[in-house]
């Protein structure tokens with residue numbers, strides 16, 4: 001047996017903020033945002049809609065699709081940097097609201113690489129046979145911690161959620177290899193005190209290098225080649241960073257998933273959100289080799305090579 005994904009779900013708020021909307025409230029332009037980042041619009045949660053509410057919606061779909069009962073879930077891991085409260089964890093709130101009575105629950109903080117950290121943590125419990133079913137949710141309400149007067153950051157981010165229910169799958173399927181990493185010396189390039197603060201250029205340079213390297217590393221660890229990759233699911237931070245990773249893998253353009261145009265950067269939610277969109281579109285097929293890769297504040301990074309299917 002191996003560990004894989006049994007079901008997934010996603011959720012985004014209804015409210016759309018376009019680049020044209022932002023032009024009206026700050027010194028920016030649709031042209032600048034599109035060409036520098038690939039973003040056209042983003043979703044923004046209502047005041048009363050919190051991180052936990054969005055996470056619950058994505059989680060319920062993942063559990064339903066996996067075909068298990070909420071009571072069977074052993075552990076819930078939520079990757080987020082925008083929890084409703086410092087404590088209790090968003091994971092506890094989701095546990096209660098989906099009726100996962102026997103599940104342990106915790107949040108992890110690894111910023112935009114959070115979903116990668118969550119999946120890899122889940123894998124350890126399932127591989128060892130300690131737990132059978134682990135729910136991993138990546139969810140953010142970044143609109144709450146943005147400085148809407150700072151055009152350097154306000155135009156980049158959005159709100160949303162994605163979730164995956166992990167459990168045992170047959171040998172050869174599921175997670176084949178992974179890499180996680182961190183470089184705390186880069187903390188000053190991307191952090192939150194009251195609002196998100198970012199040195200865009202430094203993060204950009206780091207991301208271009210790290211995304212490509214991590215993809216190559218997980219392929220090597222799995223004994224696979226670049227040509228074996230069916231889909232690259234990168235963290236959606238900037239289309240130019242994603243393009244650099246795609247080129248490093250020599251992948252044709254249609255093999256990289258792109259949702260940044262619609263959702264902006266949703267941090268820990270971006271990879272699962274994009275993953276679910278590809279599944280819904282019927283683009284990911286049984287036995288496909290997928291590479292997920294993310295990076296973010298910390299600095300942190302993570303990549304996973306996975307064979308889709310049970």
Ligand code: UT7
Pocket residue numbers: 027028029032033036037112151152153155190198199200201203204207237238265267295296297
């Ligand atoms: O999940 C991880 C989170 N973060 C990231 O992944 C971010 C990584 N970095 C990036 O994506 C890019 O560095 C940015 C999109 C943030 C910026 O793009 P850039 O090509 O690195 O632009 P820049 O920082 O070099 O700025 C170019 C110019 C500056 O003007 P001056 O100093 O050249 O006159 C900025 O003030 O663009 C200006 N600028 C803007 N102009 C219009 C910055 N933000 C905006 C804006 N609208 N929203």
